Amino acid sequence: MSRSFYPPVRTLMGPGPSDVSPRVLSALSRPTIGHLDPLFVDLMDDVKQLLQYAFQTSNELTIPISAPGSAGMEAAFVNLVSPGDTVIVCQNGVFGGRMKENVERIGATAIMVHDRWGDPVDPQKVAEAFKAHPEASVLAFVHSETSTGVRSDAQTLCALAKDHGALAIVDAVTTLGGIELLVDAWGADAVYSGTQKCLSCVPGISPITFSPKAIERIQNRATKVQSWFLDMQLVMGYWGGNAKRAYHHTAPVNAMYALHESLLMLEEEGLAASFARHRKNHEQLVAGLESIGLSMAVDAEWRLPQLNSVLIPEGVDDAAVRGQLLQDFNLEIGAGLGELAGKQWRIGLMGYGNNPVNVNHCVTALGSVLKR
Numbered sequence: 130m131s132r133s134f135y136p137p138v139r140t141l142m143g144p145g146p147s148d149v150s151p152r153v154l155s156a157l158s159r160p161t162i163g164h165l166d167p168l169f170v171d172l173m174d175d176v177k178q179l180l181q182y183a184f185q186t187s188n189e190l191t192i193p194i195s196a197p198g199s200a201g202m203e204a205a206f207v208n209l210v211s212p213g214d215t216v217i218v219c220q221n222g223v224f225g226g227r228m229k230e231n232v233e234r235i236g237a238t239a240i241m242v243h244d245r246w247g248d249p250v251d252p253q254k255v256a257e258a259f260k261a262h263p264e265a266s267v268l269a270f271v272h273s274e275t276s277t278g279v280r281s282d283a284q285t286l287c288a289l290a291k292d293h294g295a296l297a298i299v300d301a302v303t304t305l306g307g308i309e310l311l312v313d314a315w316g317a318d319a320v321y322s323g324t325q326k327c328l329s330c331v332p333g334i335s336p337i338t339f340s341p342k343a344i345e346r347i348q349n350r351a352t353k354v355q356s357w358f359l360d361m362q363l364v365m366g367y368w369g370g371n372a373k374r375a376y377h378h379t380a381p382v383n384a385m386y387a388l389h390e391s392l393l394m395l396e397e398e399g400l401a402a403s404f405a406r407h408r409k410n411h412e413q414l415v416a417g418l419e420s421i422g423l424s425m426a427v428d429a430e431w432r433l434p435q436l437n438s439v440l441i442p443e444g445v446d447d448a449a450v451r452g453q454l455l456q457d458f459n460l461e462i463g464a465g466l467g468e469l470a471g472k473q474w475r476i477g478l479m480g481y482g483n484n485p486v487n488v489n490h491c492v493t494a495l496g497s498v499l500k501r
């Protein structure tokens with residue numbers, strides 16, 4: 130295909146990327162300037178401040194990593210975990226399994242706390258794991274499990290980590306901008322996200338924040354961080370406070386314009402208003418899906434408004450339905466991941482895409498395809 134690529138206009142209602150607003154796309158196409166240009170350095174400072182608002186934190190080390198959410202995950206682990214450490218990892222879906230991978234590749238031990246895919250992390254089991262492994266120095270869990278559509282009680286889990294002198298690593302990739310996330314009030318120590326979920330920005334950047342306790346742990350490491358690119362001691366010199374910016378890597382300049390614009394939109398709307406909008410349209414979607422005979426997979430208390438897991442009715446061909454939605458309605462919804470493949474659909478209502486038009490479009494299209 131040696132011609133320019135013109136993608137169709139899809140409605141993205143899967144697990145991410147979500148619909149990107151024209152405002153963000155327009156920011157992306159502004160002229161590229163140098164990444165050490167004083168004006169770009171000012172923009173970086175503004176992005177950091179807007180991220181502090183989104184994360185509800187005063188953590189100084191709050192920055193966008195120039196790589197997707199998975200790099201944010203890896204950055205949290207490689208900086209806070211050293212070879213030989215013990216880490217309690219909660220798994221109630223796909224992403225907890227990736228945390229285990231990260232811990233083991235560092236040469237540390239992962240103590241797994243398993244819960245059924247579709248249930249939240251059970252704090253009682255975490256308390257027991259700490260009792261059995263008082264040497265654990267980190268607790269890691271996923272706040273919004275995108276593979277199942279389940280929220281876990283981050284506040285209680287962070288408090289458990291603190292009580293046992295451990296740091297809390299929190300995956301907030303699907304959380305940020307969609308539901309409440311109080312990094313400082315909850316006492317989370319390393320929290321990472323992604324741009325393509327509820328921030329509705331282009332994929333490829335991972336906002337992350339580290340608490341002062343986490344920075345202390347990083348500064349007192351006995352061994353070098355195994356990743357050069359993600360070593361926060363080096364990245365701090367690039368994104369850091371007053372010090373002169375030192376070249377570390379070339380920031381994705383235009384993607385930073387886009388992130389800045391999407392964070393500005395979040396600030397203009399206000400976090401509380403954004404959360405209320407996510408909840409309201411989620412309730413409309415649930416009502417609509419139930420009206421066409423579908424049922425939700427997750428208990429109402431733990432449902433994520435931004436990621437709705439729906440049971441695929443008996444005898445319905447999962448891939449055929451998703452294929453027809455894409456072909457006839459330009460609508461993308463998500464397939465089940467891991468052990469939920471073929472059993473559930475995942476319907477995203479994230480960020481800019483969380484609106485009544487998308488809710489109606491999805492219910493109408495799905496109803497019409499299922500009727501065939």
Ligand SMILES: *Cc1c(COP(=O)(O)O)cnc(C)c1O
Binds near residue numbers: 200224273303
């Ligand atoms: C999407 C997602 C990731 C990975 O983000 P990428 O940008 O795809 O690398 C990690 N954790 C959770 C919970 C996610 O939903």
